Amino acid sequence: MLRHEFQPGRLVGGISLTAAGGLYLGDLRGLWDIPWFTAIPLAVGGLILAGVTTAVTRAARRRNATEDEKV
Template sequence: MLRHEFQPGRLLAGVFLILAGVIYAGDAGGLWETPWFALIPLVSGGLCLAGVVGMVAGGVRRRRRARRPATEAPPSADLPG
């Protein structure tokens, strides 16, 4: 059983930031030449996309909680304290 809920927005933000790190590491290693301004659209676009995905996932999560019957226990109640 999962210990926490899946958060796709954070996963997407991490992927874009790791990609930016790989691009800068390749530039520092001499594999290719990257202009200093090239990663600004990549990082800002990735963070904006991650924010949108996070908001959509939160809305879906809230909607599923609202549709769940009131008598059903939340999934975290099964875990030992």
């Protein structure tokens, strides 16, 4: 199996969208009542957090790559 680079931004985005889906699944099953507009802040907030995570990861990897070239 080919190994691939770990991408924490995709992990954060996937967890936030899965959490939103889980909340609505609980609403569908009658466990609790979730207003319809709850998905917007969950999805947008999760995607913003995923973008920030991706930017921080990219900056850290770029910094490590330049330090490795100097040695």
